[in-house]
Amino acid sequence: xxxxxxxxxxxxxxxxxxxxxxxxxxxxxxxxxxxxxxxxxxxxxxxxxxxxxxxxxxxxxxxxxxxxxxxxxxxxxxxxxxxxxxxxxxxxxxxxxxxxxxxxxxxxxxxxxxxxxxxxxxxxxxxxxxxxxxxxxxxxxxxxxxxxxxxxxxxxxxxxxxxxxxxxxxxxxxxxxxxxxxxxxxxxxxxxxxxxxxxxxxxxxxxxxxxxxxxxxxxxxxxxxxxxxxxxxxxxxxxxxxxxxxxxxxxxxxxxxxxxxxxxxxxxxxxxxxxxxxxxxxxxxxxxxxxxxxxxxxxxxxxxxxxxxxxxxxxxxxxxxxxxxxxxxxxxxxxxxxxxxxxxxxxxxxxxxxxxxxxxxxxxxxxxxxxxxxxxxxxxxxxxxxxxxxxxxxxxxxxxxxx
Numbered sequence: 001x002x003x004x005x006x007x008x009x010x011x012x013x014x015x016x017x018x019x020x021x022x023x024x025x026x027x028x029x030x031x032x033x034x035x036x037x038x039x040x041x042x043x044x045x046x047x048x049x050x051x052x053x054x055x056x057x058x059x060x061x062x063x064x065x066x067x068x069x070x071x072x073x074x075x076x077x078x079x080x081x082x083x084x085x086x087x088x089x090x091x092x093x094x095x096x097x098x099x100x101x102x103x104x105x106x107x108x109x110x111x112x113x114x115x116x117x118x119x120x121x122x123x124x125x126x127x128x129x130x131x132x133x134x135x136x137x138x139x140x141x142x143x144x145x146x147x148x149x150x151x152x153x154x155x156x157x158x159x160x161x162x163x164x165x166x167x168x169x170x171x172x173x174x175x176x177x178x179x180x181x182x183x184x185x186x187x188x189x190x191x192x193x194x195x196x197x198x199x200x201x202x203x204x205x206x207x208x209x210x211x212x213x214x215x216x217x218x219x220x221x222x223x224x225x226x227x228x229x230x231x232x233x234x235x236x237x238x239x240x241x242x243x244x245x246x247x248x249x250x251x252x253x254x255x256x257x258x259x260x261x262x263x264x265x266x267x268x269x270x271x272x273x274x275x276x277x278x279x280x281x282x283x284x285x286x287x288x289x290x291x292x293x294x295x296x297x298x299x300x301x302x303x304x305x306x307x308x309x310x311x312x313x314x315x316x317x318x319x320x321x322x323x324x325x326x327x328x329x330x331x332x333x334x335x336x337x338x339x340x341x342x343x344x345x346x347x348x349x350x351x352x353x354x355x356x357x358x359x360x361x362x363x364x365x366x367x368x369x370x371x372x373x374x375x376x377x378x379x380x381x382x383x384x385x386x387x388x389x390x391x392x393x394x395x396x397x398x399x400x401x402x403x
Contacts, residue, residue, distance in 0.1 A: 008034065008035070008036055008037060008201060008203045008204070008205070009036060009037065009038045009039070009040065009193075009196030009199065009201030009203070009204040009205070010026070010029075010036040010038070010039045010040075010049070010052065010196075010204070010205050010206075010207070011039075011040050011041070011045075011191050011192055011193045011195075011196055011204055011205070011206040011207070012039070012040070012041035012042070012044075012045030012046070012048050012049050012191075012207050013041075013042065013045050013190050013191035013206070013207065013208045013209045013210075013211065013213070013215075014041070014042040014043030014044055014045050014046075014166075014167075014184065014185065014186040014190045014191075014209070014211055014213055015043070015044055015045070015190075015209030015210075015211035015213075015234065015237055016043070016044055016169075016211070016236075016237030016238055017044075017234075017235060017236065017237055017238060017239055017240045017241070017244070017245065018044070018209040018211055018230075018234035018235060018237060018248065019044030019045065019047070019048050019064075019209065020064045020234075020244075020245040020246075020248040020249050020252065021207065021209055021230055021234055021248045021249075021251060021252040021255075022044075022045065022048045022207050022209075022252065023048060023057075023060055023061050023064050023249060023252060024248065024249040024250060024251060024252020024253040024254075024255075024256070025207045025228045025252040025253065025255070025256040026048075026052060026057060026207070026252075027057070027061060027249075027252070027253050028252070028253045028254075028256035028257050028260075029205065029256060030057060032260065032262070034205065036052070036132055036205075037131075037132065037133060037199075037201065038132065038133035038134070038135070038196050038199045038201055039052050039053050039132055039133070039134050039135075040134070040135040040136065040137070040192040040193075040195040040196050041135075041136055041137075041166075041192065042136065042137040042166060042184075042185040042186055042189060042190050042191065042192055042213070043166050043167040043184050043185055043186055043190070043213075044167060045190075045191070045192075045207075045209075046136035046137070046163050046166040046167065046185070047118065047122075047163055047166075047167065048060060049134060049135075049136070050122050050127055050134060050136075050159065050163060051063075051121060051122065052132070053127050053130050053132040053133075053134040054122070054123055054126035054127045054130055055126070055130060055132070056121070056123070056126070059121060060121065061249070063121050064245055064249060065242075065245070065246065065249070067117075067240050067245065068240050068241070068242055069238070069239060069240040069241070071113065071117060071240070072113050072114050072117060072240060073109060073110070073113060073114075073238075074110060074113065109171050109172050109173060110172075110173050111164065111168075111172050111173060111175070114164065114167075115160060115164055118160050118163060118164070119160060122159065122160055122163065124156075124157065124159040124160065127151065127159060128151055128156075128159075133150065133151070133199055134150065134151050135148060135149060135150040135151070135192065135195045135196075135199075136148075136149055136162060136163065136166045136185065136192075137149075137166060137185030137186075137188055137189050137190075137192050137195070138162065138165040138166045138168070138182050138183070138184070138185045138188075139182060139183040139184070139185060139187050139188050140180055140181075140182055140183075141174075141180070141181040141182060141183050142179075142180035142181050143180065146185070146187075146188035146189070147185075148189075148192065148194075148195050148198075149162060150195075150199075155178070158177070158178075161177045162177065164177075165177055165182035166182075166184065166185045167184055167185075168182050168183050168184050169184050170183070170184075171238075184213075186211070186212070186213030186214065187213070187214060188214060188216070189214060189215065189216045190211065190213030190214055190215055191206055191208060191213075191215050193206055193218060193223070193225060194216060194218065194219050194220065196223075197218075197219060197220030197223050201223065202222060202223055202224065203223070203224045203226070204223055204224070204225045204226070205225075205226050205228065206225055206226070206227045206228065207228045207252070207256075208227055208228060208229050208230065209230065209234055210229065210230060210233075210234070211234075211237060226259070226260070227259070228252070228255060228256050228259050229255070229259070230248075230251060230252070230255055231251060231255050231258075232251070234248050234251075235248070247349065250349035250350075251349055253349075254269040254348075254349050254350075254351065257269060257351070263351060264330075264331065264334055265334060265335075265338055266321070266322060266335060266338060267338045267341075267342060267348065268338050268341060268346075268348060268352065268357065269348075269349070269350065269351050269352065270334055270351075270352050270353070270354060270357055271351050271352065271353055272330060272334065272353070272354050274330040274333075274354055274403065275330075276328045276329050276330050279329045279330045279333060279401070280329050282400065282401050282402065283309065283310075283314075283329060283333075283401075284306050284309075284310075285400075286306075286309065286396065286400055287400070288305045290396045290399075290400065291305040291306070291308065291309045291313070292305065293392060293396070294309070294313045294317075294389065294392060294393055294396065295308055295312075295313060296389070313393075314329075314332060316389070317332060317335075317336055317389070317390060317393055318332045318335070320336075320339070320386045320387075320389065320390045321335030321336055321338065321339050321390065322335070323335055333397055333401065334354065334357075336390055336393050336394050336397060337357060337358065337361060337394055337397065337398075339387070339390045339391070339394065340361055340365075340390070340391055340394035340395075341357070341360070341361050341364075343387075343391065344361060344364040344365055345364070346360050346361065346364050347360075353403070354403035355403040358397075358398055358403055361394070361398065362398060
């Protein structure tokens, strides 16, 4: 378990439905032994931050697994699902027009259901009693100034109101809090690392969503910031689609392990403790006929095939999979297998050992060969020389390398 000697802070960036990524990331951080003296968030980051601060992570994670757009807004779930999948039928378009008219009439999208859902998962008494400090960002429209609020700045009994204030997008119907109107904190600072600096945190884990919003320059030069950044786009901020949320939960978990160098891989997530020397020795023992297959038209005089492999073929394979020629042999081997796995459409958001990864590729390839299920895209890729070379190399690795 990881032991922290200095105050560690957790900053959660705003992003609406993209906030599922936060919870996947925190799941990994919890498993790695991280504990946080302070949590600060903006918009959905504030909502997730409050759940984490009250020490109800499991409740929050389960909440994300069942949440959908219809639970938060007065919008037909079936129509929202079709919209998310770009199935614009006449009934969907008619529903959207009706929603737009209602928004114009009421001057915004009603947030009553959001507040009701928050009241079911946020326990203000728990947050205030917690040893974890908590803060959020919002903007006072009435005063035309940003607000960075910690618990002592928020009146008793009004935490949920101020969590709502942190998430008030311009499209939402405005409601007064203490006689004032507020705006989403992302218009001032979408990832409040500086708030944690004010609290004395010298190490901060910032979980990003890469959503639109302002990110202020770091004011505290002595802070060590570790960023957890999503490996792909997390989707739309107001579409709480169950499939996308489940993927983002997994992505948050896996990307955190990769960011903290607990797993290897560029596209997949491989828990590898392979010995590079042992991998090199196995590569040197590859049969000459296999090396000749990879050599194609390369000519290297009368030198041994092994020298051709290490000095010509391996550097090219490293380049194909986006690695430097001097990368570790195990990373090149895994990169080649990742290339093959992508062609076969193997599940990405799982943690594999090298052996499990190799078996998954073999199973997928056998299935593809037996039922001829490879897509036109895969076939087109295989016609490309470099892709074909990497695929051929993967076959040779699977046949000869012991993981």
